Amino acid sequence: MSQRSSVDEGGPRTDGMPMLGLGTWQNDDPEACAAAVETALEAGYRHVDTAQAYGNEAHVGRGIERADVDREDVFLATKVWIDDLAHDDVLATTEESLEKLGVDYVDLLYVHWPSRAYDPEGTFRAFDELVDEGKVDRIGISNFLPAQVDEAIEHADAPIFANQVEMHPLLQQEELREHCADRGVELVAYSPLARGRVFDIPEITEIAEKHGVSEAQVSLAWLREKGVTAIPKATSEAHILDNWSSLDVDLDDDDVAAIDAIDRTDRQVDPGFAPW
Numbered sequence: 001m002s003q004r005s006s007v008d009e010g011g012p013r014t015d016g017m018p019m020l021g022l023g024t025w026q027n028d029d030p031e032a033c034a035a036a037v038e039t040a041l042e043a044g045y046r047h048v049d050t051a052q053a054y055g056n057e058a059h060v061g062r063g064i065e066r067a068d069v070d071r072e073d074v075f076l077a078t079k080v081w082i083d084d085l086a087h088d089d090v091l092a093t094t095e096e097s098l099e100k101l102g103v104d105y106v107d108l109l110y111v112h113w114p115s116r117a118y119d120p121e122g123t124f125r126a127f128d129e130l131v132d133e134g135k136v137d138r139i140g141i142s143n144f145l146p147a148q149v150d151e152a153i154e155h156a157d158a159p160i161f162a163n164q165v166e167m168h169p170l171l172q173q174e175e176l177r178e179h180c181a182d183r184g185v186e187l188v189a190y191s192p193l194a195r196g197r198v199f200d201i202p203e204i205t206e207i208a209e210k211h212g213v214s215e216a217q218v219s220l221a222w223l224r225e226k227g228v229t230a231i232p233k234a235t236s237e238a239h240i241l242d243n244w245s246s247l248d249v250d251l252d253d254d255d256v257a258a259i260d261a262i263d264r265t266d267r268q269v270d271p272g273f274a275p276w
Helices: 030-043 057-066 087-101 120-132 146-155 174-182 194-200 202-211 215-225 237-248 253-260
Strands: 047-049 075-080 106-111 136-142 160-166 186-190
Touching: 030 047, 030 057, 030 237, 047 057, 057 075, 057 087, 075 087, 087 106, 087 120, 106 120, 106 160, 120 136, 120 146, 136 146, 146 160, 146 174, 160 174, 174 186, 194 202, 194 215, 202 215, 202 253, 215 237, 215 253
Parallel strands: 047 075, 075 106, 106 136, 136 160, 160 186
Antiparallel strands: none
16 A cells, blocks of 8 residues: 655644544535635645535545645545445546546545445455555545444455544544554544534533633544544634644643543434444
């Protein structure tokens, strides 16, 4: 596996993947999406996440093209939708994704959900072919439970690099984190701000006031303390820069313990086809 990305900026990294990225879910306005990507990259971000189902790959690609950053310095990830996980459909739709993004390869290609057309043997045979052809550097999974992580590892020739799941102080994913860590699979957190609910958690507000930062920064810093990559969605320059500033937040042991002790399970993304 070539792992061509020469990312050397964008905060701390996990094997070439910056631990803070820009999420683009529900950012499907062409100009707003392109502008957010451009703004983030100009601010220092080097990790951008999208998906076929978001309907914005072309806008993301336009933002990357507009930014004064080399393509090789951007860790770019997209996901194959659940209707297109049969072998031939994986190959065809990934070609379409590359064309929309305006790139020759992506750094990370995920199985978006283990659902519908997902078949471990056929799906990962296609993913492995894309790696062999140089169109994908790393392969990943998203919304996989522990047993499904093991099944993916068993069927893929290329290493399973990451599992992207919802994670934040209200959904701490301790069992899944430990399982993935034991198997050398990185965890990437989507909805890391619990879709804004972290602003209403007293423990996080208290820590934010203690450090003179936002609740968003505290949540992102906590994820980083757990070794988890976060990809918060942001569209405005203010939010993009506020999230970026989380890299300067150093939580102490008491802060981390206080967040760890939050005894709530509040899942924000729960479609009917989810595996849980």
